[in-house]
Amino acid sequence: MQNTKLYFFISRHTFLYLFLSMEHFIVSARKYRPTTFKDVVGQQAITNTLENAIENNHLAQALLFTGPRGVGKTTCARILAKKINDDGTQHEDEDFAFNIFELDAASNNSVDDIRNLIDQVRIPPQVGKYKVYIIDEVHMLSSAAFNAFLKTLEEPPKHAIFILATTEKHKIIPTILSRCQIFDFRRITVQDIKMQLAEVAKAEGIDAEDDALHIIAQKADGAMRDALSIFDRVVSFSGKNLTRQAVTENLNVLDYTYYFGITDLLLDNKIPDALLTYDDILSKGFDGHHFIAGLASHFRDLLVCKNPTTVALLEVGDQVKQMYLEQSAKTSNEFLMDAIDLANSCDLKYKSSRNQRLLVELCLLQLASLTFEREKKNTSGQRFVIPPSYFKTQANPVAKKQDASETVVAKEPEAVAETTVEEPIVAYEAPTAPKEPEPVSEPKTERVIDRPQILAERNAQKVSALSLKSIRKKQELQKELVANKPDEKNLPRESFTEAEMQTVWTSYTEKIKKDGKFNLLSHLTMGTPKLDGNLIHLVFPNSTIKVEVERAKYELLGYLREQLRNYDVDLSIEVNEEEVKRYAYTPREKFEKLKEKNPLIESLRKEFDLDI
Numbered sequence: 001m002q003n004t005k006l007y008f009f010i011s012r013h014t015f016l017y018l019f020l021s022m023e024h025f026i027v028s029a030r031k032y033r034p035t036t037f038k039d040v041v042g043q044q045a046i047t048n049t050l051e052n053a054i055e056n057n058h059l060a061q062a063l064l065f066t067g068p069r070g071v072g073k074t075t076c077a078r079i080l081a082k083k084i085n086d087d088g089t090q091h092e093d094e095d096f097a098f099n100i101f102e103l104d105a106a107s108n109n110s111v112d113d114i115r116n117l118i119d120q121v122r123i124p125p126q127v128g129k130y131k132v133y134i135i136d137e138v139h140m141l142s143s144a145a146f147n148a149f150l151k152t153l154e155e156p157p158k159h160a161i162f163i164l165a166t167t168e169k170h171k172i173i174p175t176i177l178s179r180c181q182i183f184d185f186r187r188i189t190v191q192d193i194k195m196q197l198a199e200v201a202k203a204e205g206i207d208a209e210d211d212a213l214h215i216i217a218q219k220a221d222g223a224m225r226d227a228l229s230i231f232d233r234v235v236s237f238s239g240k241n242l243t244r245q246a247v248t249e250n251l252n253v254l255d256y257t258y259y260f261g262i263t264d265l266l267l268d269n270k271i272p273d274a275l276l277t278y279d280d281i282l283s284k285g286f287d288g289h290h291f292i293a294g295l296a297s298h299f300r301d302l303l304v305c306k307n308p309t310t311v312a313l314l315e316v317g318d319q320v321k322q323m324y325l326e327q328s329a330k331t332s333n334e335f336l337m338d339a340i341d342l343a344n345s346c347d348l349k350y351k352s353s354r355n356q357r358l359l360v361e362l363c364l365l366q367l368a369s370l371t372f373e374r375e376k377k378n379t380s381g382q383r384f385v386i387p388p389s390y391f392k393t394q395a396n397p398v399a400k401k402q403d404a405s406e407t408v409v410a411k412e413p414e415a416v417a418e419t420t421v422e423e424p425i426v427a428y429e430a431p432t433a434p435k436e437p438e439p440v441s442e443p444k445t446e447r448v449i450d451r452p453q454i455l456a457e458r459n460a461q462k463v464s465a466l467s468l469k470s471i472r473k474k475q476e477l478q479k480e481l482v483a484n485k486p487d488e489k490n491l492p493r494e495s496f497t498e499a500e501m502q503t504v505w506t507s508y509t510e511k512i513k514k515d516g517k518f519n520l521l522s523h524l525t526m527g528t529p530k531l532d533g534n535l536i537h538l539v540f541p542n543s544t545i546k547v548e549v550e551r552a553k554y555e556l557l558g559y560l561r562e563q564l565r566n567y568d569v570d571l572s573i574e575v576n577e578e579e580v581k582r583y584a585y586t587p588r589e590k591f592e593k594l595k596e597k598n599p600l601i602e603s604l605r606k607e608f609d610l611d612i
Contacts (some may be wrong), residue, residue: 009519028228032200040072041196041224042188049183050080059084060181062153064138066169067185076185077163081132084161085125092359099128114145118152121160123512130161138164139171146173155181187222196224201242204218206235208242214317215247256320259298260327262364266339267330269370275361284593288360289350292298292546296343302328303336338370406531464568489565498531504563505529508556523549524556534568536560539576546575587612 014073034040037047053059065073081100103117117133125131135141141149153162153176166172194210194217201208216234220227230251238246248255258281265274281291304310305328314321346363353359355411505524513521523545530537540546549556553571561567591612595601606612 012151022113028200028204028232029225030230032203033077034072034075037083040076040079042192043072043076043185046076046183050076054080054084059161062180063164064169064172064177064180064182065185066182067167068187068222068226069167070220070227071185072224073165073185073190074134077134077165080163081130081134081161084130085128099125099130099201100132100134100183100460102134102136104137105135106140109141109145111144111148114141114148118148119155121152124157129159131159131193132161132163133301134163134165134606136165137167138176139166139168142411144172146176150175171509188224189222190217193220193222193224193227196562197227198229200228204235206240206242209244210317211244211319212242214320215244215251215253217254218315219251230336252285254281254291254294256298256316259295262304263327263331264512266368267335267371269368269372271365274364274368277362278364282357287342288356289347292346292350292360292363296347297340299343300334302331302339302419303333306333306336328403335370342366342370353458375414404442472579492565493568494565496566500564501529501531501536501560504560507563508559511559517552520548520552534566534572535570535572537572537574539574541576543575546573549573 037051040047050059065077067073078100085099101117101120103113121131121133123131156162162180164172164176169177194213197213197216198208201213212234216227216230219230234250235240237250244255247253258277262274264276265277278288278291282288301314301316301324304313305324311321311325314324316324341361346359349359419569436575441460497548508523509521512524523540526545527539538549540549550573553573557569557571561569591601591605604610
């Protein structure tokens with residue numbers, strides 16, 4: 001029994017000795033926190049300013065350090081607090097703890113907390129020259145606390161210096177900002193973070209690959225504290241040998257080799273392999289949105305490598321930069337621009353899509369088709385339309401002689417056939433005056449109006465006049481229509497009466513009624529057209545109706561000229577605001593309108609004593 005107690009006593013003390021002999025682990029963010037301004041990474045402009053202010057005795061009594069998280073705001077505040085109290089007579093490890101007061105405004109944001117702080121400010125320091133008050137997350141103070149702090153911040157005692165730190169400067173009231181000297185801390189660059197991580201790895205005896213440190217620096221997003229935390233996590237996973245593969249696996253980062261591989265598949269039009277690669281990416285737990293955003297960035301980096309002056313914008317390691325240069329040589333600027341456009345469009349639509357995987361796969365299909373020779377590339381999403389002026393440069397007529405007759409055929413490109421409505425195009429043959437008998441030996445020629453004339457008339461009907469751009473377009477079409485107008489020397493100009501014009505007008509309204517154009521029908525039957533020589537006058541109550549009629553003017557005018565056999569006929573469309581009075585809106589107006597047409601309605605109302 002005594003031996004058992006002795007063994008237990010020895011074992012317990014042995015364990016206690018081993019526990020006390022173990023070195024306590026300190027995270028790198030604390031272990032390698034800078035102690036001097038020279039050690040601060042990526043904020044050289046601010047540290048130089050503070051050092052010069054201390055040397056020249058130009059240091060303000062209220063400072064505001066603002067910027068993203070983990071860039072050195074609190075670290076610089078502590079270094080500044082220590083440096084202004086160090087006169088060279090103290091020990092090197094002196095931290096002046098009695099002169100530095102740190103207040104977390106996130107949890108001490110009331111008026112009472114600020115009043116307690118103000119009471120402490122009045123007491124001068126026992127050791128050193130200054131008492132430094134560091135208020136972290138100062139934007140969390142309430143409005144009342146800010147107002148209570150204003151007077152002390154504006155006129156503090158000579159021995160007091162306030163250093164305010166915040167990540168959200170816009171939440172601080174302007175009266176506080178105007179009393180502080182503001183220092184804006186910037187995000188630390190990827191290169192600076194990578195160099196600092198290399199120093200830490202060297203101090204810890206860790207063999208780290210350059211690409212592995214670069215991935216950690218990119219993941220940190222400009223924050224040195226985040227980079228050191230990620231570094232500790234990855235070292236715990238991989239040990240003393242830090243590789244790129246271990247970093248990507250531990251951080252769940254999509255390796256850039258995937259982007260290089262899938263870009264090669266897209267350039268070779270290997271759609272099945274590209275889809276299989278994307279499926280492999282999804283099976284490893286990566287998000288499709290993250291993939292398509294990274295692919296767009298990859299295309300951007302390839303485009304950057306196209307010009308030697310912009311290669312510096314590529315924030316990657318030397319080995320990866322060489323891979324980018326090699327792949328960019330295989331791609332064209334046109335492909336990269338179209339690829340960035342497609343990938344960015346997919347990125348914007350991803351969150352609102354109900355079938356997100358299909359959206360990304362469709363994007364990969366379009367990307368793989370960009371370099372396909374027989375594929376007609378159209379990444380704009382709009383149908384390609386050839387303007388009528390294009391046909392002026394085409395060899396329109398193609399003569400075909402068959403037996404003693406000649407036919408003129410209009411030749412149109414395939415693009416127009418794709419974009420125009422599929423309806424039979426009736427070529428109008430202008431009526432001519434009675435011809436004299438032609439000699440038998442002369443071959444007969446069938447005349448067909450050129451294709452540009454038909455297209456110009458059709459496009460002129462579709463142009464709106466509701467904007468300046470539409471008006472300019474209409475003027476261009478009008479000029480083109482006049483330029484392609486057939487010869488008018490042989491066109492008929494027979495006289496006609498107003499009754500004949502009214503008959504033709506009625507027949508046209510019946511025609512558009514059969515075509516289902518009821519809106520235009522209501523406009524044309526609204527009033528009675530008046531004839532003045534060869535000019536037909538139309539009056540409408542507002543400009544909206546005028547615009548609608550002008551759209552159909554060319555078709556209407558062609559019909560009138562053909563039926564009346566007079567090509568000097570023209571239309572005059574005017575607006576008379578007084579015409580609005582003819583419309584009845586209220587019950588009384590409707591009754592008066594009916595009474596104008598049939599006066600017996602008034603007698604009927606009186607007979608039965610009816611109210612309106």
